[in-house]
Amino acid sequence: MLKGALLASITVMAFAVAGAAEGAITVLGGALAKDCSDAAIRGDDDPRFQEACTLALETELLNPRDRAGTFVNRGVLKLRRAAYSDATQDFDAAVRLQPEMGEAYVNRGAASIGRKRYADGLRDINRSIELGVSEPEKAYYNRALAHEGLDDPKSAYFDYQKALEIAPDWAAPREQLTRFSVSRR
Template sequence: MLKALPLIVAFAALSFAGVAQGAVSVIGGGLAEACSKAAMGGEDDPKFQEVCTLALETELMNVRDRAGTFVNRGVLKLRRAAYTDATRDFDSALRLHPELGEAYVNRGAASIGRRRYAESLPDINKGLDLGVTEPAKAYYNRALAYEGMEDAKSAYLDYRKAQELAPDWPAPGEQLARFTVSRR
């Protein structure tokens, strides 16, 4: 059983591991949808942040889509390591839609980017509790936070959970390959 297994882990690769971001689908055409597609498609060009900003400034959206557009712009900022600006967008999303799990998970990812590992955990946990469309990314980010806090066992378990939830996503397996599990 895993509880009885002490874990030996190399932490060197943590600084090379990027956080996983979870975008929010916004449909209906227009700039907000283009912003959503850019965030979901892995774009990191600043011009897509401008598309999101223009959507927020000019388009009529329901509350969920407006909050989602803030999340998506924040995701684009995360990719450029603009953690403080990204956090502001996630905060804006949560003021509009406090039950949007992706906003919490991504705000946690921004904290991880700033190496505020313990600070990230309540947000990631809240996002998981509320539900997110890609929970594997939340578990992966929480594993990064645990690893940053030198809690190898918790990190290992969350990387395993991420791999279980998204077996075709290579990132969790790449992180797990660094771990050595042994019995005492």
């Protein structure tokens, strides 16, 4: 965190909202739910995979965790197509089914960031960090985006740093950090 007065002033070169990071859920349910899960994990955004998710939700017998995970995965596919409102509906459904599923909150937060609702995004992302997520670096990265949207570059800087600390090979937070200038007062 902050080391005394050493990092007293943090300025950002330019704020441009980068794409939020999303987290998919591994679902072991029926074949369609697994196809949906695999597509979300792979990073696909083809609408036919979204349809597989919908069919899985309509036709497959899924336990509550896999059902919620399928809503999250379909929401992730919608996020990739910038269908933020539709994605939010899926994340809301996942939260109703499994209120302790951190990935539903981090992704709903990402959708809020996409809609420029930074305070809502921050609230959900903080909840996801409390609950725990499989890829916490994405939660910190998204929280940094929310902080930037709320004109809090100092908090954004530290969250990008945390994301990079967790995933040192991930280029996205490293690239964002190049926009910051840190100086002593």
